[in-house]
Amino acid sequence: MTIDKDISAVAPAELWRHPDPTSTAMYKFLQHVNKIYNLNLSDYPSLYKWSVANVADFWKECWHFIGIKASQPFQEVLPKDAPMFPRPDFFSGARLNFAENLLFPGNADVDEDAVAVITASEREGHVEETTWRELRELVRKCTNALKEAGVKEGSVVACFTSNHVQALVAVLSAASLGAIWTGISPDNGVSAVLDRLVQIRPQVLFADNGVLYNGKEWSSRDKTLEIVEELRKHGLELVVVIKNIDDIDSGLSELEGKGVRAEDFSNFLDSAPDQPLHFAQLPASQPLYVLYSSGTTGLPKAIVHSAGGTLLQHKKEHYLHCSMTSKSRLLYYTTTSWMMYHWSVSALACGTSVVLYSGSPFRPHSHLSIPRLLSSLKVTHFGTSAAYLTILEANAISPVSEPALDLSALEAIYSTASPLPPSTFSYVYTAFPSTVNLASITGGTDIISLFGAPCPLLPVRVGEIQCAGLGMAIDVVDSASDPDSPQPVSPPGSAGDLVCAQPFPCQPLTFFGPNGQEKYQAAYFERFPGIWHHGDFVRMDPSTGGLVMLGRSDGVLKPAGVRFGSAEIYNILTRFFPSDIEEAVCVGRRRETDRDETVCLFVVMAPGKEFSDELRERLKNVIRKELSPRHVPGIIEVAGRGVPKTGNGKKIEVAVKQILSGMDVKTNASVANPEALEWFRVWGKTH
Template sequence: MFPRPDFFEGALLNVAENLLFPGNAEVAASATAVITVTEAEGQRVSTTWAELREAVRGCSAALRAAGLGPGDVVAGFVSNHVQALVAMLSAAALGAVWTGISPDTGVSAVLDRLVQIEPKALFADNGTLYNGKSWSSTGKTSQIVDELKPKGLALVIVVNNVQDVALGLDELHSKGVAAKEYESFLQSGGNALLRFEQLPPSHPLYVLYSSGTTGLPKAIVHTALGTLIQHKKEHILHCSMGPASRMLYYTTTSWMMWHWSISALACGTTLILYSGSPFQPHGHLSLPKLLSALRVTHFGTSAAYLTALETNGVYPARSLDLSPLQAIYSTASPLPPSTFSFVYEAFPPHVNLASITGGTDIISLFGAPCPLLPVHAGEIQCAGLGMAIAVVDPASGAPVPPGADGELVCTRPFPCQPLTFWGREGAARYRASYFERFAGVWHHGDFARVGARTGGLTMLGRSDGVLKPAGVRFGSAEIYNLLTRFFAGEVDDAVCVGRRRDADRDEVVCLFVAMAGDKPFSPSLRDRIREVIRRELSPRHVPGVIEECGAGIPKTSNGKKIEVAVKRILSGIDVKTNTSVANPEALVWFREWAATHS
């Protein structure tokens, strides 16, 4: 598995050509390819296949005229809209490498990523609309350009995403870069024909980034063929998507799921690209109303969104026509068992509810949906086709029997293995990240279990954050599931980690909760949490520390809990956090707490 095999060596392809001209399905040029939607009612823009192809023709021709070609990096500081899709497809058409970052990301976090890979062109929104308010991003773009111009940035294309916000072109010009408005840039390529560079299967397509919670984010390079064939397998075979399908995945351009979702074009599916708050303008019914109005067949979201509906008692199918909906996909964290039951009450009972797992590392899925298999609460239905996953003993690496907990690994090569990490030491860092823990197999860093009866996969949390009091291993997800099930009205969020300092004889499980609304934390609540965990799991699962977290739960910019950094802080290890942490003040709180509870 390392060095990475060169799958389909000798073939030639272009990903943009495959997405714009889906080979397995006839789509009329006048049919709708993309619908761009924001939280503002009435802001819906439909784009036909012909219009999408024409936009990519103009944009790719303009990029070529600006001197870009195969291997150059094109970056996007853009929201989830059709212009972002056109920019990505145009980069791919000429063999450039695309990397996308959402404009709600802080400048330092953007630079932590882009300085590493030195883009030559940058697409940037002038602003964003979120939670009913317009936010300018031209100031951020200006700061980003200051740092990237000495690294080779020569061209900035500004998307007029928010009408009442300035474009900032004059300021960008003053910095010595060519700056153009998006629509005029598309016209600058002249009448050149739509042309796709034919490239080797291992040609770089995307750069995605690890969370980078304790160091600079790792820039992960994904290949053209590996990404395309993996996504087509998942969309067509695992998801039953085709030309009659419509998919809305609530995501940002930073997230791996954006890259996954836009590949659905390759099977003729219509994309609904949404940006904005999921709770505007109709509260918890905002997205369900959109699903109904646009007759969405496949809806993707996060576990946190579905548990929010559960906590607030929102049952969309009771008031909306959601009959076209065939599948709901949940990722980012394990979906609690109680939420499985809730979804089948709140949405049409014929949907394929699929908690899925994979990640940025593989730009796809290890644990996948399947419309042919039953859904078991708390479990992922099956392994992805062709993905030789297994659960092994954390110490020996030997396979464990079904029903036992262990480390998730993949034992055979797969096409979407990353090519490398970007940079001079990229290959060495790549090998260290996935292949040094267990000889010859991919170590994914998740704690998991395969059901003895069902064969389904249960995700138990990150394995480097595995809890092990008195030698009993379990994942934080087991604690989170109980909090969602029994305390949803009182506890808004939580982080559960193990603490082991030099003087400790054993690991101490520490649970920190963030309270919902104005609900108070009290000794009574602490006792009730302990009792529920003791009753539902075991006495060994009961945390030794249960406290209120005074500054919120630390998370990455993608909304994932930062368990490992909290664990290290509580264990007395110095952690240097960077701008991938969305709320660094929360980690400061944990440092202060650890200092006063030593």
């Protein structure tokens, strides 16, 4: 990443700077590196350049500075001149335990009677506190109960639960034993769950008896019975039911009728042998989590992440990039399926309290529901999706103007899942305290962490992700480059494909199951052999080093040879049409008989609004004026059954593009609303 300070005058407008950057852990780490290596690094760009030019030294200093707890030190960070694939063995010789680092954090002064976890939901007044002492005791019991049930190093433990303390206890207990954890949110259908879990054959399943969402309680029993009936054929032995909803039957007898042992969560813990909590001391490369690719056109790929890589990368991001400490409190609005769940619970390793929330973000107080929770719980770091913030913007919600709300504790707001529109950057600084570090961040399931991160040493600029994360040697390459010799985009600042050119410890270990390494290589190293191809279409500002996300590179629009990302269109809709258009999907269409690609924009109208030829013309005129004539969609229509999305709420652009281009696309249960894709199939055949 090259920072040209001479042209900083053309940089986007600044919205925020840290009032005292020298007080931050990031600045102290910079001074630490200067002292150890006799350097004179003066700012984040120089620190970043050093971190990617000296990969082994950086990760070594990071390990020690942020306080990774290990019973045995590493012998080397990574082999000399190690390639990215096969994945190098980071921190060979070390012995550690992921759960121990979260429950007994190094470099953090934690009062065992202080609050470690807060469980909250959309139910009015539902706030349950768990102290560090109580959390450790719950994990002790659950770990011993799992061990008694036969769970050991390498066993697979799964959940089908909401985001609450019981699920977290199960995560940490599995990790204590060296088992592999995978989580799936109960808003997924049975087929979506089985598409994932049949691949990895869990020995134990934790499941809620029901869920609360949007003011309604729903039983999970029928779903769980179907899931268990199939998983029993693939090695499932035990189901532990969490009574998440008081008035719903847990269905234990019906579950036992499926040929597995079934236990109530509380009874399961109470029956555990009374033994001390023991943390298995394991290599840094010990498998920890399985996460899943979206899988919109095939079975989801089961991505295996390591304990050491996940721990080190998360704590680097929390402690250095996000300035989290034992005085911090993090609420990330997420489900147990999403990568951000795993990222957020790792904040415990900084001594940070985590707020686990389940339910609608708009209950029970409409658009002010989450802001009221941030106020009452004195949350310091709040994470959400870009979509949530744009909804607040479209409805002109201003939490900072509410006399009953006190958001003075709020230090940071994090946004991910899709690009944050420039207008929303400005909106946040009027609707929330102007002192917050608003960080649009990017990374993904594939790396269980971030490529683009917050930074307390840099300003927040309109429309930009602040920086590349330390140690992440990313670049933007010309998408048309020779695969064997990828070239940086020219001129600098042009759009291209996001790549990473140096090994990093949170690279996946493999894909679960047969031919895992071959699938791994095909997913990330087939496009440009030797470097990580992430699949995002981005632009890096040469004056600031900031990143602008433009969409998925395989869903990039290219009319008349001009490449641009769908996010550019979405930003226009958010800025100029928030009261008319609720959401949209924008893709390129090129069938075998087409001479060029056609940009197709499909919209979902806001409640009470109707689509018209007049609106279509206004859309074209504004896009032409604000972007260029090449950006103007050739087709603008209403999406008859809505925008197709994954279970995590991400737009399925690539499958829509393929369908409209005449390809035979087979979708599976990972699509949350398959009727929407079916509508595009029908539309594509008649238009």
